[in-house]
Amino acid sequence: MKLHDRIAGYRRLRDQALWRLLAADHAPELVGLLQTLLHDADRRLPASALHERLQHHLDAINASDLPRELPRTAPAYIAHWLSQGFLERRLPEGASEEEYELSAAAAQAVRFIGGLSARRQAATESRLSLVIQQVAQLAEQTDTDPASRLQALQAERDRIDAEMERVRSGKVDAINGQRALERTREIIQLADELVEDFRRVRDDFERLNREFRERIIDDDAQRGELLDRLFEGVDVIGESDAGRSFQAFWNLLNNVEQSIQLDNAMETLLSRNFARRLQRDERVLLRGFTGVMLERGSQVRDVMQHFVRGLRGFVQSRGYLEQRHLNQLLKQAQAEALQLRDETAAGRRTPFILPLTSARLRSLSQWRLHDPRHARVDGNVERSGGAMISLDSVGELVAQSEINFRGLKRDIHGLLASRDQLSIAQVLDAHPAEQGLGSIIGFLSLATRHGVVSEGGTEDVSWQGGDGQWRHARIPLVWFTKEKRHELA
Secondary structure (H helix, E strand, C coil): CCHHHHHHHHHHHHCCHHHHHHCCCCHHHHHHHHHHHHCCCCCCEEHHHHHHHHHHHHHHHHHCCCCCCCCCCHHHHHHHHHHHCCEEEECCCCCCCCEEEECHHHHHHHHHHHHHHCCCCCCCHHHHHHHHHHHHHHHHHCCCCHHHHHHHHHHHHHHHHHHHHHHHCCCCCCCCHHHHHHHHHHHHHHHHHHHHHHHHHHHHHHHHHHHHHHHHHHCHHHHHHHHHHHHCCCCCCCCCHHHHHHHHHHHHHCCHHHHHHHHHHHHHHHHCHHHHHCCHHHHHHHHCHHHHHHHHHHHHHHHHHHHHHHHHHHHHCCHHHHHHHHHHHHHHHHHHHHHCCCCCCCCCCCCCCCCCCCCCCCCHHHCCCCCHHHHCCCCCCCCCCCEECCCCCHHHHHHCCCCCHHHHHHHHHHHCCCCCEECHHHHHHHCCCCCCHHHHHHHHHHHHHHCEEEEEEEEEEEEECCCCCEEEEEEEEEEEEHHHHHHHC
């Protein structure tokens, strides 16, 4: 690689999260916090637990004799780390709050810094032996010549036969404790990196999911083929290189015979004397290696299946058509804006008004709980005061009725002999309505001709019908006066 290409590549790496974390002003404190919170013991924490633990560590750091202070609060640091790509957050299905974990870049930075501080012999016999074994095994497995393959197998059988003969004679060659310890730590490092690789695999699936969706929406050339495969039920994520690689790994991990063999080998390894010189976290990693691998692998597999279902539903629901239409509108608006760029100044007012969408922010204390008692319908029934009989309707009622006006006039005339004025209700108190509603209509008819109407006034009257039921009505208030008594004679 040429020098300027290498420098350009490093410039790109410098903009990524791993380099940003290592180059941060408070890098020692940040790496230490991230490692303590999300690397050593717990690889994933709920939001509330992370906030609480981080604030506790921040208070401890600021109260200590360390030369630097961390002035931000725990929520501010977490928000900053999310924006910088040091943290990732997810909402697991069925969970009540989000969970945080290190990003792949941050985990790699933590391992890198941890490797610098750990005392480790780089050029060891175990590492060279591991490389030799892997190279020899790969050369053998890629050999397609039957003759050379048989020759290699024959040599391996001769070596095994010779080893078995030495064992039968009581000569057992075992590596010493120091070499065994080195090899064990090489295995631990490899296993730890393998566990962390799951996050990188998950990131690959997320990238694939995003690329497929973008291709369906934007790429006219490859859209048809991809849609055909999705409609045919093809698992495009599982058929990708990352998907096939993970599926092969998953099949091997779930092989019962291999799992039993691995667990037995781990237990045997941990029972050796040299294993006592391992650190506690190293023994924990070896003892729980299979379980951790299955847990992390299952999570990655769930993510992959989630993306597969989501991508298939995105296509079958035709949701991509709306996305594509929206994308076309955005591109059209952008193209038209570019055309008008030279004609319209940036500060010039346009005749268009674009209201900004916004959400009204309200504090939680402003909300009131719904009380269903307030929405309950009052079941009480108010008694009606009676129907209103207007003077305008009296004419029609009189025309349709046969009313004894002579008897009504006589009753009023008689009462006015001793009173100055009378209302219809007062007349009815003295002379009940013998004709029922007809008497009421008759009194009102007489009032329009011989009485004085009170503007806006009303009164309630009652009478007993021929069926014995009392009835009520609200009628205009009219007065029969003594001055017009002679008109009723």
